[in-house]
Amino acid sequence: MGRRRSAVAFRGHGVARTHGESRDRAVRFAHALGTGPGDRVALVVEDRADGVEAYLGVGLTGATAVHVNDRLAVPEIAEVLARSGAGTVVVTAGHVERLEDTLRGLDVVTPSRYRDMVAAGSTAVPRTPGDPDLPGIVGFTSGTTGRPKGVVHTHRNLDRIVRHMPAHDGLRWGSRCGFTGTLAFVAGIWGVVLPHLYVGGEISFLAGLDPERWVGTMIAERTNFTYAPTPLMTAFADAVRKRPAVLDHLDGVLHSGSLASRDAVADLVDAIGPRYVETYGMTETGAPVTATVPDDWRAGCAASDPYASAGRAVPIASVSIVGPDGEPLPAGETGEIVVRSETLFSGYLDGAPAGDSVRTGDLGALDDAGYLYVRGRSKDMIVTGGMNVFPAEVEQVLALGDGVAEVAVFGVAHPRWGETVTAAVVPRPGAAVDTAALDVLVRERLASYKKPTSIHVVDALPRTASLKVRKDELQRRFGAS
Numbered sequence: 480m481g482r483r484r485s486a487v488a489f490r491g492h493g494v495a496r497t498h499g500e501s502r503d504r505a506v507r508f509a510h511a512l513g514t515g516p517g518d519r520v521a522l523v524v525e526d527r528a529d530g531v532e533a534y535l536g537v538g539l540t541g542a543t544a545v546h547v548n549d550r551l552a553v554p555e556i557a558e559v560l561a562r563s564g565a566g567t568v569v570v571t572a573g574h575v576e577r578l579e580d581t582l583r584g585l586d587v588v589t590p591s592r593y594r595d596m597v598a599a600g601s602t603a604v605p606r607t608p609g610d611p612d613l614p615g616i617v618g619f620t621s622g623t624t625g626r627p628k629g630v631v632h633t634h635r636n637l638d639r640i641v642r643h644m645p646a647h648d649g650l651r652w653g654s655r656c657g658f659t660g661t662l663a664f665v666a667g668i669w670g671v672v673l674p675h676l677y678v679g680g681e682i683s684f685l686a687g688l689d690p691e692r693w694v695g696t697m698i699a700e701r702t703n704f705t706y707a708p709t710p711l712m713t714a715f716a717d718a719v720r721k722r723p724a725v726l727d728h729l730d731g732v733l734h735s736g737s738l739a740s741r742d743a744v745a746d747l748v749d750a751i752g753p754r755y756v757e758t759y760g761m762t763e764t765g766a767p768v769t770a771t772v773p774d775d776w777r778a779g780c781a782a783s784d785p786y787a788s789a790g791r792a793v794p795i796a797s798v799s800i801v802g803p804d805g806e807p808l809p810a811g812e813t814g815e816i817v818v819r820s821e822t823l824f825s826g827y828l829d830g831a832p833a834g835d836s837v838r839t840g841d842l843g844a845l846d847d848a849g850y851l852y853v854r855g856r857s858k859d860m861i862v863t864g865g866m867n868v869f870p871a872e873v874e875q876v877l878a879l880g881d882g883v884a885e886v887a888v889f890g891v892a893h894p895r896w897g898e899t900v901t902a903a904v905v906p907r908p909g910a911a912v913d914t915a916a917l918d919v920l921v922r923e924r925l926a927s928y929k930k931p932t933s934i935h936v937v938d939a940l941p942r943t944a945s946l947k948v949r950k951d952e953l954q955r956r957f958g959a960s
Contacts, residue, residue: 483679486653489528490700491684496528498679501535504597508536509605511596512588514567516541516609519617521565523547523556525573526661526684529593531672533569534616538634541607543614545629546665549574550944557581559619563629563828569593611635617828618665618762629828630762637669640765640822644674647770647793648756649731650704654680657697657705661686663944665762666736671706690718694725701728708946709734710885712743716750731756735767737947738853738871740878745786748776759789759851763837765822768796769851781848787875788850796820800845801838808844813854813869816843842869859950861890863898866928870950873931876924877902880917882910887940888931889950891958902931903953905939912936933957 484499514520520537522544524530537544545563547556549571556578560568569588570578588596615634619627632640644650648671656675660667675682683700685693690711697705702725707715712734719725732751734744735758748755753773760767771790775782782788792798799807800814808814816839826832842854854869861868870888877886885905890898906912914934921930935957941949 483653486679487681488676489531489682489684491682492527494528498676501528501532503602505532505535506539506602506604507597507600508532508593509539510600512536512540512542512567514540514542516607516613518542518567519545519563519565520567520569521545521547521560521563522569523549523571523574523578524569524662525549525571526658526686527571529590530569530571530662531668531676531682532597533588533593534668534673537569538615538637539605539607541609541613541634543617545617546619546668548619548663548665548944550661550663552944553577553581555944559627560585563617611638612825614825614828616665616669620762628830630824631826631828632669632765632822633825636765636822636825640669641673641677643766643795643822644670645678647758647766648674648704648733650674650678650680651730652678652680654678654703654730655700656680656682657685657693657700657702658682659685659688659693659708659711660706664736666760667706669765670767671733675704690714691721694718694722697729698722698725703728703730704733705729705731706733706735707747709737709739709743712739712747716747719750726751726754729754733758735760738855738874741784741787741875742879748786753777757789759853761837761839761841763824763833763839764796764818764820765824766793766795766820768792768798768818768820782850783846783848784852785850787852788846789853790851791849792851795822798845798851800843810845810847813842813844813867815839815857816841816851816853859889861888861898861900863890863893863900863928864896868900868929873900873902873921873925873929876921877904877917877931877934880904880912880920882906882912883917884908884910885940887948887950887953889953891954899933900929900931901953901957902934903937903940903957904934905937 488498488501489496545565567586572590611634614631615637617629733756753776757771758767759769769790775785797819799817802814819836842857844852855871873888874886884907888902891901893899941952
């Protein structure tokens with residue numbers, strides 16, 4: 480931040496704050512916080528400069544920042560706080576009232592207390608005692624079943640992740656980010672926000688804007704980088720076509736976190752060209768382990784199908800596909816994705832340390848050129864009549880249907896086949912979905928055993944607080960039918 484003190488670091492919600500201002504506030508917060516190595520500070524914060532400064536301040540003390548997804552329901556937040564062992568909790572204004580009972584008895588940094596802590600005091604960076612290999616940040620996984628696990632990254636590894644991300648995402652010095660993600664997701668903090676501060680860049684909080692206002696704001700702010708959430712990819716592409724001036728300064732558009740349909744990717748690439756970046760990673764890997772590059776969207780790409788791919792392994796990582804016995808599978812065969820990376824986590828909170836590789840629980844395949852194709856979670860694989868069906872493959876086809884906005888494919892119990900393929904589809908606004916036409920579409924493109932035996936039209940797909948589809952809930956809802 481030192482070389483960019485007068486440049487804007489944060490913009491949005493009525494605030495424009497420079498790097499110098501945020502740096503001094505983070506340092507004063509660190510001095511006033513009174514924590515140190517071994518202490519845990521939980522943060523339940525909204526998309527605000529104050530929230531990021533709090534993370535920076537906790538790090539400056541050498542304590543462990545425990546990330547809490549602020550989209551969770553109150554009982555879920557209470558469970559995470561209890562499991563985290565945090566002695567101090569930082570909350571922003573939107574959560575004080577709803578968490579009043581949950582926070583009773585804890586040391587709470589409320590917005591008013593935070594303002595007092597950063598109003599005055601030393602701006603000399605504190606000398607932080609302790610080991611850089613102590614936990615620096617904990618992010619809880621967002622699994623659709625079971626209890627989330629606290630994933631630990633050390634101070635040293637967090638530093639490594641932040642320094643790597645600019646090369647990974649193509650961030651240039653001073654990059655201006657139209658941040659459509661939220662601080663609810665820990666990967667947004669170490670994967671987008673902190674790397675932009677590291678390169679002296681700017682974060683403009685744009686979450687919740689419709690694509691027209693999103694693109695309009697990026698034109699006004701001469702945005703260089705943004706994130707395209709899966710549900711908004713097509714609408715964003717349309718908005719870019721209407722206002723192509725945004726491309727005059729836009730360098731990169733990132734997509735990650737969930738599978739997008741092949742057609743949505745192809746449509747967005749058509750609108751923005753080689754600026755599109757697709758990645759694959761998880762909380763345990765810190766930085767993503769695969770990524771596409773601009774040449775993947777140009778003639779001569781070696782991928783079997785770049786629009787369905789998550790790119791190739793980045794230089795600091797490797798990816799392999801293994802069978803049930805753990806042995807590597809040849810190119811083209813689907814198995815479990817196993818990753819190695821220089822940014823792997825150190826272990827789970829209060830649990831065993833991690834190894835030198837991670838079996839992700841995701842299914843995928845590599846082509847001859849090393850491009851990764853993600854098929855979905857292994858627990859979501861449907862076994863019907865002894866045949867394996869990968870939901871992502873069926874979802875890609877159903878997404879081609881007229882009027883289909885979103886789709887989820889899952890298995891439900893069947894007395895004869897063990898499981899049967901079932902689908903839930905969400906129509907586009909103002910459109911109707913013809914399930915008989917979808918049935919024909921799947922029959923034309925996939926083997927008969929992969930065809931859903933029932934397709935349900937729903938208003939919305941149930942999701943976790945981190946927006947992953949709750950297929951377990953869909954199974955309960957439609958299993959009886």
